[in-house]
Amino acid sequence: MTARRWARFPCTSKPRSCEATRARRGPMNAETLELPIRDTRIAELSVKQVLPTPAWFLAARGDELPRGAPLARAVNGVPVVLYRDSTGRVAALEDRCPHKNVALSLGRVRGDTLQCWYHGWRFNRIGVVVDVPCHSPTEKIPACAVRAFPAVERDEWIWVTLGADGAPAEPPSYPRDDAYGWFELQNVIHAPVDLILENGLDCSHTGFAHEGLFRSAPRDDIRARIEETATGVRVETLDEHSAGAKDVRSVLGRRQQIRHVDEVILPHTLRVDYWIGDHAHVVTILVATPEDEFRTRVYTRMGVRYGWLTPLVTRYVRWVTQKVVAQDIAILNSQGERIRRYGRREFRNVTADLPAAWMQRAFRGFLDGRYPSGPLRTREITYKL
Template identity: 30%
Template sequence: MSPLDARHPPGWYILCTARALGRKPLAVQAAGRHWAVFRSASGAVSAVEDRCLHRGMALSAGKVCGEHLQCPYHGWAYGGDGRVRIVPAMKGDGHDWVSTALPSLECRELDGYVFARIGEPAGPPHRFKHLGEPGWTSFHMATRFQAGVDACVENFLDCPHATFVHRGWFRTPTAKPVRCTVTTLADGAQAEFFDEPREKSVVWWLLSPRRGEMRHVDRFISPHTTEVEYEFPNGLHYVITSSCTPITATKTQVHTVISFRSWRGLGPLVRAFFEPLSRHIIQQDVRMLDAQQANLARHPGRPFASTPADVLGGHIQAWRRFARGEGEPVAAGQVQHVDLVL
């Protein structure tokens, strides 16, 4: 079993983008540990703890030599499994001299990212919906939050906060009733919203038709992925997928892919204003969650109060506790109706 901080549920976590790995190793922090991620001469991607067993030098400061990662201090070389392969000052296989191996992670390269298996996840990495499909345009964002995964995931799937944090940009208070249907899934839960107001919003003024129904579904995929999907009858379709990698208990790296299908040939034009707008909005969340975490540190251990308007909050917490081996989530197929005011 790969090393795991008990606070972080088992899963496939993104360590970095695939193109960030060149000929040099990369220093990455995830799940409370520091890792040296490298691509060997054969193209295999590996991650080992960023610490030479000899005198503790950072392996990420070394270099890749064929299939091995070489420490810059005394040249000890490691395989992707963390075993010592070469001790230059001694003859023979390095493992003959040092039987201890560094902690290492199984890695997979998918959708332009390097995923690492931490713990014993239930299934394969979650793929980014519609990424690379014909007719779809996508762009990527990497965002650092000074907040834990729980706070990030709930924020991404929380409609009421948008009327205040993103007021005028994404949503504006209208005091209109909105219906919501929450459905439990085999790997999480989803919320579908009906009769949402779209007026007085820069995002919807630019990116949606003035008339017609909007299908909006928010999904939590355990233990650390969110999907927000908007679809219109004229073919416009937006999907925002975010994968959260815990750095520490109170720091998270979020990799987001936004994919959209627009009118034929207009994808690059839509992206030209959609991407900077998205980056502006997510930075509003960064500032709010950073401030929230700073205040939580001033009041440690205080409980939260919730209402039915936190439509996915309880399900997120139950699934993340279950992933850590605590309790059970609600069985799949359960449906709950909630009335909101947005």
């Protein structure tokens, strides 16, 4: 800020010059107070978004946001505070008070408004300041606001989009079918979104990173069909059987045919389906929300259908999944740390990495606004699994 500007707004800082100016002009009045806080540019400022796309991002589970208490989240790199108004509807505001930049999530919910902890300014659900408790008798409420974002609660998940332009009209829907047993996990992983999606799509690590738990050591040649879709990449693993070992696929599969499809839905979602025999089905929906470039919050929703054994098998799948996810987190944290330390990625892909390579190509194209472009491709590969 220039010296000229300080002279114009004498009471925003610099106490000595402020005193001098006050002595020249006489006592402060409402006009001099209003000038600096009428500066509304703060409402337009924002931190850099991690993924340059106007998608809907998963910000929280519905049951994480009770009435009366705000919740702080970082959504695609932007600090966001969520709260419920008096009707229970979710509001999402940028988590920075326009008065002195304290996090609004430290404050409290008052009726339909959110009140900042520091000086008690209150904001409505569209971010407009509606009350400044310490004001002079003639002072108007300053014309400033905090950014408000569209927020939708759907299927027990709260979705937020940071830029209305270009985002789909509604967030995706992942309802929980009553015929299934369901559970959810939430983890913070110190790795970028695309490496987390790649991990979910990568079968060739499962016989090692999760040996004896999820899959056993590679044994048979299997085929996989990789397809580009309008929304990402789909990989169907063909010829897959349970191996008769003690891992979860063999226990549930009991030597039956397994149909296994992984699908990345850009820019942040992975869906995994295992159909076992004619009736059993395990579905995973993983949604990754970047908090910063190397920190991602991952929401996992899993459903299990296994006939009359569904409740028991759901508990078993949950137990195994928690162990498998802990192993993946350790690996992804290590991968993220090494890439950060070396400042770059240097990957050497083999045939089994082609699903991940196709996903990476689609991911980068999507972020550049170039995917899909041209005819969608398909390819079949064979590798030992």
